[in-house]
Amino acid sequence: MPKQNNTSSLTPGVEDAVAKFIQHSRDNAAGKATASPFTDANPLQLPTAADVEYFVQAMDAEAARIDAEAIELRKRRLAEIAAKDAQIASLNRNIEAATARYNDQEAEIERRASLRGKVIETARKIAPKLDTSNLSEDAIRREVVQGRFGADAVAGKTQAYIDCRFDFLADEANADPFAALVKDGIATGINDGKAQADRAYADMVSGLTNGWKATTH
Structure with missing residues (x-):
């Protein structure tokens, strides 16, 4: 209620009437009022200037x-919105992190599948009869090296050593035969045959030219 320096100047009952009027306004705003006591037939009476003031x-x-109340409600709503936004942002971060983990796992699966495929392909070139279906990549390398060099080649050896021996065999298996052939040059025999013919011709000419010298001595 408002501060009134001298309520004794008010018409009796005005304070209660004003309080009821305001409460009725609140109820109407909240949708609680079922009847209006302040109709045109029964208006709020403010007989004096003091009552009006x-x-x-x-x-x-x-x-x-x-x-x-409106300001406080707005603050609460803004706080609720900020909390929801933070929750959504957190969910989005979790989704992004889960997606990144999934993509990393997929990439790792593809990398390992590709590696296994290459190991199996190389192993089949070196040891065509080796069954790789139930062997890991390390086990495949071990079996290949053992099959080529014997059990002593892998007994007590580290996987790194076995991998190195396998890579050596892989380089041999994957080597280009034509590249190895031309590495030091291709000997076709054509030039050698020509050289032999040239030498034979030169020997014949020399024999015809100088043969008489041997008979005059």
């Missing part, structure tokens, strides 16, 4: 209260 002050106080 009191009513104006009461309505100003009520408006200030409503404004304060």
Whole structure:
């Protein structure tokens, strides 16, 4: 209720009437009022200037209260929205992290599948009869090296050593035969045959030219 320096100047019952009027306004705003006691037939009575001033002050106080409640409600709503936004952002981060982990796992699966495929392909070139279906990549390398060099080649050896021996065999198996052939040049025999013919011709000419010298001595 508004501050009134001298309520004794008010018409008796005005304070209660104004309080009921304001409460009725609140109920109407909240949808609670079922009947209006302040109809045209029964209006709020403010007989004196003091009554009017009191009513104006009461309505100003009520408006200030409503404004304060609206501001507080807005703050709460904004806080709720911020909390929801933070929750959504957290969910999005979790989804992004899960997606990244899934993509990493997929990439790792593809990498391992590709590696296994290459190991099996190389192993079949070196040891065509080796059954690789139930062997890991390390086991495949071990079996290949053992099959080529014997059990002593893998007994007590580290996997790194076995991998190195396998890679050596892989280089041999994957070597380009034509590249190995031309590495030091291809000997076709054509030039050698020509050289032999040239030498034979030169020997014949020399024999015809110098043969008489041997008979004159």
